[in-house]
Amino acid sequence: MVRAKIWILKKHFEGFPKHSDFELKEVELPALKDGEVLLETVFLSLDPYMRPYSRIHLKEGDTMLGSQVAKVLESKCPTFPVGSFALARAGWTTHFISTSKELFPMLPNWPEKLPRSLALGAIGMPGLTAYFGLLEICQLKPGDTVLINAAAGAVGSVAGQIAKIKGCKVVGCAGSDKKVAFLKEIGYDEAFNYKTVGSLEEALKKASPDGYDCYFDNVGGEFSTVALGQMKKFGRIAVCGAISLYNDTVPQTGPYMQLMMILKELRMEGFVVQRWADRREEGLTALLKWVAEGKIKCQEHITQGFENMPAAFMGMLKGENTGKAVLKV
Amino acid sequence: MVRAKIWILKKHFEGFPKHSDFELKEVELPALKDGEVLLETVFLSLDPYMRPYSRIHLKEGDTMLGSQVAKVLESKCPTFPVGSFALARAGWTTHFISTSKELFPMLPNWPEKLPRSLALGAIGMPGLTAYFGLLEICQLKPGDTVLINAAAGAVGSVAGQIAKIKGCKVVGCAGSDKKVAFLKEIGYDEAFNYKTVGSLEEALKKASPDGYDCYFDNVGGEFSTVALGQMKKFGRIAVCGAISLYNDTVPQTGPYMQLMMILKELRMEGFVVQRWADRREEGLTALLKWVAEGKIKCQEHITQGFENMPAAFMGMLKGENTGKAVLKV
Numbered sequence: 001m002v003r004a005k006i007w008i009l010k011k012h013f014e015g016f017p018k019h020s021d022f023e024l025k026e027v028e029l030p031a032l033k034d035g036e037v038l039l040e041t042v043f044l045s046l047d048p049y050m051r052p053y054s055r056i057h058l059k060e061g062d063t064m065l066g067s068q069v070a071k072v073l074e075s076k077c078p079t080f081p082v083g084s085f086a087l088a089r090a091g092w093t094t095h096f097i098s099t100s101k102e103l104f105p106m107l108p109n110w111p112e113k114l115p116r117s118l119a120l121g122a123i124g125m126p127g128l129t130a131y132f133g134l135l136e137i138c139q140l141k142p143g144d145t146v147l148i149n150a151a152a153g154a155v156g157s158v159a160g161q162i163a164k165i166k167g168c169k170v171v172g173c174a175g176s177d178k179k180v181a182f183l184k185e186i187g188y189d190e191a192f193n194y195k196t197v198g199s200l201e202e203a204l205k206k207a208s209p210d211g212y213d214c215y216f217d218n219v220g221g222e223f224s225t226v227a228l229g230q231m232k233k234f235g236r237i238a239v240c241g242a243i244s245l246y247n248d249t250v251p252q253t254g255p256y257m258q259l260m261m262i263l264k265e266l267r268m269e270g271f272v273v274q275r276w277a278d279r280r281e282e283g284l285t286a287l288l289k290w291v292a293e294g295k296i297k298c299q300e301h302i303t304q305g306f307e308n309m310p311a312a313f314m315g316m317l318k319g320e321n322t323g324k325a326v327l328k329v
Numbered sequence: 330m331v332r333a334k335i336w337i338l339k340k341h342f343e344g345f346p347k348h349s350d351f352e353l354k355e356v357e358l359p360a361l362k363d364g365e366v367l368l369e370t371v372f373l374s375l376d377p378y379m380r381p382y383s384r385i386h387l388k389e390g391d392t393m394l395g396s397q398v399a400k401v402l403e404s405k406c407p408t409f410p411v412g413s414f415a416l417a418r419a420g421w422t423t424h425f426i427s428t429s430k431e432l433f434p435m436l437p438n439w440p441e442k443l444p445r446s447l448a449l450g451a452i453g454m455p456g457l458t459a460y461f462g463l464l465e466i467c468q469l470k471p472g473d474t475v476l477i478n479a480a481a482g483a484v485g486s487v488a489g490q491i492a493k494i495k496g497c498k499v500v501g502c503a504g505s506d507k508k509v510a511f512l513k514e515i516g517y518d519e520a521f522n523y524k525t526v527g528s529l530e531e532a533l534k535k536a537s538p539d540g541y542d543c544y545f546d547n548v549g550g551e552f553s554t555v556a557l558g559q560m561k562k563f564g565r566i567a568v569c570g571a572i573s574l575y576n577d578t579v580p581q582t583g584p585y586m587q588l589m590m591i592l593k594e595l596r597m598e599g600f601v602v603q604r605w606a607d608r609r610e611e612g613l614t615a616l617l618k619w620v621a622e623g624k625i626k627c628q629e630h631i632t633q634g635f636e637n638m639p640a641a642f643m644g645m646l647k648g649e650n651t652g653k654a655v656l657k658v
Contacts, residue, residue: 052588220587242587251584258549258571259381261599268597270590 002029002038002073007064007092007309009054016247017051017317022064022310029097037080037098039070044092044309045120046316046325047154048218051246063091064309067125069106069116070096079105087119092309094329107284111292115300118291121324122158122298127287128280129240129273130159130216134166136276137238137269138214142167145208147227150218150243151188152179154324158287159216160188161296168214171207173200173223175319182322186297194223204230211235219244225254228266237268247317299323331358331367331402336393336421336638338383345576346380346646351393351639358426365426366409368399373421373638374449375645375654376483377547380575392420393638396454398435398445399425408434416448421638423658436613440621444629447620450653451487451627456616457609458569458602459488459545463495465605466567466598467543471496474537476556479547479572480517481508483653487616488545489517490625497543500536502529502552504648511651515626523552533559540564548573554583557595566597576646628652 003026010023032038045067057065067089072080079100080086087104090096106119114123121127133155134140146163150156151172163170164187172188174180175195183191190207197203204212204227211232217224220242231237245252260266276283290296301321303312306329316325332355339352361367374396386394396418401409408429409415416433419425435448443452450456462484463469475492479485480501492499493516501517503509504524512520519536526532533541533556540561546553549571560566574581589595605612619625630650632641635658645654 052592056592217587221585224585224587239587239590242585242591245585245588253582253584255580255582256550256553256571256574257586258546258553258568258599259574261568261597262571262601263381263385264599265601265604266599268590270587270592270594270596272591272594275594 002095003027004029004093004095005306006094009058009060009062009064011060012055013051013247015249017310017314019310024307029095032074032076032097034076035099037072037077037086037100037103038074039086039088039090039096039098040073041068041070041090041094041096041306041329042085043069043117043120044306044327044329045125046303046312046321046327047126048241048243048246048317050313051317063093065089065091067120069119085116087124094306107288109288114291117300117302117324117326117328118298120326121154121300122291122296123284123287125273126154126324127158128276128283129155130162131283131287132273132276132279133216133238133240133271134159134162134214137271138216138236140166140168140214144213145169145171145210146214146216147171147173147204147208147212147230148216148218149173149194149223149227150241150319151191152182152322153218153319154321155240156216156218157182157186157299157323158296161186161290165290165295169208171204171212179322182299200226201229214238216240217242221245221252222254225257228257228260231264231266233264235264235266237266239268239270243317301325303327305329331424332356333358333422333424334635335423338387338389338391338393340389341384342380342576344578346639346643348639353636358424361403361405361426363405364428366401366406366415366428366432367403367424367426368415368417368419369402369424370397370399370419370422370635370658371414372398372446372449373635373656373658374454375632375641375650375656376455377570377572377575377646379642380646392422394418394420396449398448414445416453423635436617438617443620446629446631446653446655446657447627449655450483450629451620451625452613452616454602455483455653456487457605457612458484459491460612460616461602461605461608462545462567462569462600463488463491463543466600467545467565469495469497469543473542474498474500474539475543475545476500476502476533476537476541476559477545477547478502478523478552478556479570479648480520481511481651482547482648483650484569485545485547486511486515486628486652487625490515490619492543494619494624498537500533500541508651511628529555530558543567545569546571550574550581551583554586557586557589557593560593560595562593564593564595566595568597568599572646630654632656634658
């Protein structure tokens with residue numbers, strides 16, 4: 001018998017998450033049935049979407065949601081033999097039982113030298129989010145000037161590098177000087193710390209006096225109001241995330257955007273990467289190739305120890321990570 | 330020598346336009362040169378866009394902007410012989426001199442029984458706005474449920490009828506019971522008076538419990554915030570106008586929309602009909618055919634007398650018109 005440690009959502013978050021919203025439990029897992037696999041979580045993903053989605057998909061007492069890279073400990077399913085690795089969406093748990101329907105295999109040609117945690121980052125959901133958001137929603141073209149915020153995060157850092165691969169000028173904003181240095185290292189043409197820059201409007205103007213063709217938005221709220229004012233005519237805005245709004249108890253307000261959208265004929269679209277589930281392999285193959293060639297540099301912010309998962313989650317929401325936040329169990 | 334009466338923008342509008350913002354003048358027109366045409370305005374168009382565009386395109390002392398149906402009084406240009414009619418963008422003037430480059434001919438197969446003023450409405454710019462906004466921006470499909478506000482206006486009344494022609498369910502909102510009756514008369518499936526309905530959210534839910542695929546927005550602001558909450562997943566929003574915001578002295582604010590746009594994967598796009606200038610003939614031909622067949626019913630709100638142009642403009646901004654507002658000189 002295997003005992004799994006799990007993090008429960010004890011209380012729905014009100015405002016910024018607190019330690020007391022979580023509870024660590026242990027449960028005994030049943031014996032395997034035919035077609036089932038017992039897995040051990042190796043890496044847990046930490047992503048901003050967990051904050052709004054917990055409210056939508058969980059009730060109090062449920063295991064916190066999330067995905068992981070896991071190793072097969074025991075198998076009654078030929079697709080996932082013992083010792084193989086898989087991707088799962090089993091939530092915050094050290095061990096779990098699954099069927100092949102709920103698991104994704106790792107890409108078959110995964111290079112030895114690449115950490116498997118990248119399957120949660122640049123060569124995983126965040127990478128695909130950047131890929132489809134830029135190519136499909138922004139309809140990125142060579143020569144476009146692209147604005148990306150939360151640019152040093154899991155999605156933003158990949159998005160900026162894809163935009164460079166595609167022949168664009170890329171401007172990024174992040175919340176610390178260390179992150180800004182990282183952005184310049186990975187090829188952003190212009191980058192600045194929005195917390196210390198003074199006027200965001202002036203900084204955006206300075207970074208691209210002609211304005212922006214595309215805006216890959218991970219932040220929303222006030223930042224977006226200012227950014228919209230700097231879009232070129234027919235600008236395209238991919239609304240990927242809204243981390244500035246996730247912890248609101250009362251919805252934040254700002255100027256209505258319709259008039260600017262008409263005058264500049266802007267297109268703004270919200271999206272969830274799941275939309276291109278049928279093109280997952282295309283996206284991952286492209287991302288793996290770019291990472292293997294060194295065209296996409298990956299940085300990870302790794303927290304050790306399952307017991308630190310709530311702290312790592314809160315740290316990620318505060319922007320403590322540069323690059324992809326993961327937890328090594 | 331011909332003397333033209335013109336309405337001048339004496340002072341840029343601050344908040345809602347006032348009589349004192351306008352000034353009536355008379356100017357003497359020069360003799361015609363080769364290639365020029367002297368025209369007399371027959372119908373002047375009254376459109377909401379004039380309010381925001383006056384700020385952008387005019388300086389104080391300029392002739393107020395707008396378009397007209399005009400009759401050729403004298404011609405040194407073979408394309409526009411004496412007695413023929415043309416469309417122009419000469420602003421609020423009784424007479425003007427123009428060249429063929431600045432004039433559009435009327436559609437050649439214009440039926441005798443149709444008033445020429447419709448070239449400023451259902452078979453003109455507002456009709457084209459409805460046509461391209463629905464077909465190109467909303468990507469209208471048969472079976473879609475479509476929400477339209479300011480639905481009894483020049484654009485909304487045509488948009489609703491096009492959506493019906495295309496096999497959609499159409500829900501319209503307007504600001505008086507008389508307008509609501511008109512909407513039902515022209516084929517709207519559901520219509521209500523947003524001013525007296527109590528909860529807009531409940532009214533939208535009641536009119537379409539499954540939500541809306543498309544939202545053709547002429548109003549913006551608070552209405553749009555509520556409407557977004559009633560969109561279906563992958564809903565498409567054409568931002569055509571924002572009449573609720575045009576007279577702001579301080580920008581109105583409301584809840585940021587990014588989170589809802591992500592969760593529902595909404596697409597919102599602002600547009601100006603000029604984008605499809607190269608498809609003008611296609612659009613006008615379709616509209617003329619539908620009007621001639623009785624599939625699009627046209628209603629006009631006609632004010633008499635050039636001296637009443639400012640009053641007619643302010644009345645249109647207040648929503649006094651059912652159907653297209655025009656002035657007969």
